[in-house]
Amino acid sequence: MTTRIKRLGSILAAAALPLAISTAFAQESPPLTDEEKAKAKEIYFQRCAGCHGVLRKGATGKNLEPHWTKTAADGTKVEGGTLKLGTKRLASIISNGTEGGMVNYDDILTKEEIELMARYIQNPPDVPPEFSLKDMEASWKLLVPVSERPTKQMNKVNLKNVFAVTLRDAGKLALIDGDTKAIWKILDTGYAVHISRLSASGRYLYTVGRDGLVTLIDMWFEEPKTVATIRLGSDARSVDTSKFKGFEDKYLVGGSYWPPQYSIMEGDTLKPLKVVSTRGMTVDGEYHPEPRVASIVASHIKPEWVINVKETGQILLVDYSDIENLKTTSIDSAKFLHDGGWDASKRYFMVAANASNKVAAVDTKTGKLAALVDTAKIPHPGRGANFMHTQYGPVWATGHLGADVVSLISTPSEEKQHAKFKANNWKVVQELKMPGAGNLFVKTHPKSTNLWADAPMNPEREIAESVYVYDLKDLSKPPRRIDVAKDSGLPESKAVRRATHPEYNEAGDEVWISLWGGKTDQSAIVVYDDKTLKLKKVITDPTIVTPTGKFNVFNTQFDIY
Ligand code: DHE
Numbered sequence: 051m052t053t054r055i056k057r058l059g060s061i062l063a064a065a066a067l068p069l070a071i072s073t074a075f076a077q078e079s080p081p082l083t084d085e086e087k088a089k090a091k092e093i094y095f096q097r098c099a100g101c102h103g104v105l106r107k108g109a110t111g112k113n114l115e116p117h118w119t120k121t122a123a124d125g126t127k128v129e130g131g132t133l134k135l136g137t138k139r140l141a142s143i144i145s146n147g148t149e150g151g152m153v154n155y156d157d158i159l160t161k162e163e164i165e166l167m168a169r170y171i172q173n174p175p176d177v178p179p180e181f182s183l184k185d186m187e188a189s190w191k192l193l194v195p196v197s198e199r200p201t202k203q204m205n206k207v208n209l210k211n212v213f214a215v216t217l218r219d220a221g222k223l224a225l226i227d228g229d230t231k232a233i234w235k236i237l238d239t240g241y242a243v244h245i246s247r248l249s250a251s252g253r254y255l256y257t258v259g260r261d262g263l264v265t266l267i268d269m270w271f272e273e274p275k276t277v278a279t280i281r282l283g284s285d286a287r288s289v290d291t292s293k294f295k296g297f298e299d300k301y302l303v304g305g306s307y308w309p310p311q312y313s314i315m316e317g318d319t320l321k322p323l324k325v326v327s328t329r330g331m332t333v334d335g336e337y338h339p340e341p342r343v344a345s346i347v348a349s350h351i352k353p354e355w356v357i358n359v360k361e362t363g364q365i366l367l368v369d370y371s372d373i374e375n376l377k378t379t380s381i382d383s384a385k386f387l388h389d390g391g392w393d394a395s396k397r398y399f400m401v402a403a404n405a406s407n408k409v410a411a412v413d414t415k416t417g418k419l420a421a422l423v424d425t426a427k428i429p430h431p432g433r434g435a436n437f438m439h440t441q442y443g444p445v446w447a448t449g450h451l452g453a454d455v456v457s458l459i460s461t462p463s464e465e466k467q468h469a470k471f472k473a474n475n476w477k478v479v480q481e482l483k484m485p486g487a488g489n490l491f492v493k494t495h496p497k498s499t500n501l502w503a504d505a506p507m508n509p510e511r512e513i514a515e516s517v518y519v520y521d522l523k524d525l526s527k528p529p530r531r532i533d534v535a536k537d538s539g540l541p542e543s544k545a546v547r548r549a550t551h552p553e554y555n556e557a558g559d560e561v562w563i564s565l566w567g568g569k570t571d572q573s574a575i576v577v578y579d580d581k582t583l584k585l586k587k588v589i590t591d592p593t594i595v596t597p598t599g600k601f602n603v604f605n606t607q608f609d610i611y
Pocket residue numbers: 096097098099100101110216218242243244245260287288289343344345346347388389390432433490551598599600
């Protein structure tokens with residue numbers, strides 16, 4: 051059996067048990083040379099901080115502060131009911147992964163690196179520097195001023211059907227022409243670009259790297275060109291633009307993991323305008339020093355951004371109509387907010403509070419929390435998927451990292467013929483069975499009768515390399531499995547080639563899947579006909595290195611999912 055995450059049931063079970071408390075006193079942290087420390091710091095940022103936090107207070111991943119990572123004096127026991135880990139156990143967890151969703155690093159890091167990380171996280175966390183408006187200004191590069199840009203589209207590409215594809219480990223972005231399936235341009239970006247988002251006009255494309263570098267790409271040139279870059283901080287995941295009438299292409303907002311803040315910039319130049327800290331109190335009334343900005347989405351009905359603050363569980367509605375006198379509504383929801391998307395009406399934003407096993411729905415019309423819906427373990431919607439359920443009316447779907455289901459949540463509708471579904475609103479009306487946990491993204495399209503779900507984090511190779519397609523006309527049927535790795539025709543590789551992030555084309559009749567291989571393996575984008583589920587095209591090239599997220603211009607611009 052080819053598994054990526056090996057089972058560590060005994061360790062986790064032991065960690066969860068309220069074991070007898072023994073009197074143990076903490077040892078000194080294991081020593082590190084300056085060189086080791088610098089190396090470990092870099093690895094921690096690239097591989098660990100996203101889930102565990104820079105200050106290691108935990109979110110999607112566990113708390114990794116020395117008070118519980120350090121070995122107890124006798125090397126094994128507990129203090130306050132918490133198992134102390136120490137170098138050997140930590141190295142084993144890092145190597146093998148956990149049932150809690152942490153992947154094994156034994157095929158990513160060397161044995162020596164794993165042992166180094168096990169020692170590093172028993173030492174106090176390194177606190178990176180703050181990043182001010184001045185720092186943003188210093189990092190800002192306006193490569194092509196607005197006056198030197200085209201005044202009309204200079205190429206013949208159908209921009210609405212362009213796909214922006216993250217080439218994760220290459221630190222690049224591929225723009226692929228969705229009509230011809232030809233690679234249009236490959237551009238340098240920040241490290242491991244997380245998402246691409248579009249300006250309201252569809253002309254400008256923005257990416258944000260994990261290293262906080264934002265790039266602004268103008269697609270009106272003969273060939274797409276990066277016209278400005280800026281740094282938001284040292285760690286970031288989200289950006290969105292101003293989409294309300296009268297503010298098209300005017301502003302960009304970017305959320306940082308470190309420092310915990312969001313920044314507002316000019317939409318067409320990235321000139322920094324304002325930085326707002328998100329440090330403050332959690333929904334439980336406790337101060338948190340590192341409340342990171344997770345998903346951000348622009349409202350279509352108001353000059354507002356929905357900004358989701360992970361650790362505090364606060365959903366901020368930020369009114370950008372007057373950024374000097376910024377008005378913000380803070381809505382209490384649940385801790386560990388992560389990713390999410392609009393319901394079909396685009397009135398409610400649905401966001402996963404992933405480590406709380408909940409989905410929060412915010413009503414952007416009234417500026418209030420509409421519901422907190424309990425779900426199966428670790429919901430992970432991406433932006434989710436909206437469709438009309440034959441029995442329950444409008445629903446929004448999310449997959450789960452930690453459970454083998456796709457949850458369907460009934461969402462309100464103002465249409466008269468949907469009044470009969472009202473009693474079910476904000477309830478999980480159905481759980482569709484998946485072959486295992488480890489889902490990251492689900493997707494459908496208003497013109498489709500299919501729901502696509504991936505499972506790239508599943509420990510079984512054959513599941514991680516496949517996607518699953520549900521027939522929305524008959525959800526009692528099991529999903530159809532599509533073996534993306536096999537369809538790609540690429541030679542087998544040692545590393546699992548994860549099939550991930552289904553994305554529709556503009557017409558809603560094709561689905562593009564990333565086949566995300568190892569850094570030195572050939573990867574591909576595999577395109578299927580949505581009606582027949584037949585393979586249509588394999589887009590592969592030596593430049594297609596570790597493709598992950600794909601963002602169709604039209605669907606991203608108008609939040610169609
Ligand atoms: Fe993501 C969305 C954070 C790991 C691919 N990811 C998001 C969003 C956040 C986030 C906050 C929502 C952005 C928005 O909508 O504004 N992701 C994190 C992490 O903190 C985490 C767990 C660890 C880390 O260190 O980054 C993480 N994410 C990953 C990956 O390993 C993935 C699979 C591959 C990769 O490229 O790094 C990955 N995340 C994505 C993608 C989206 C995303 C493709 C956008 C989904 C969409 O359809 O909008």
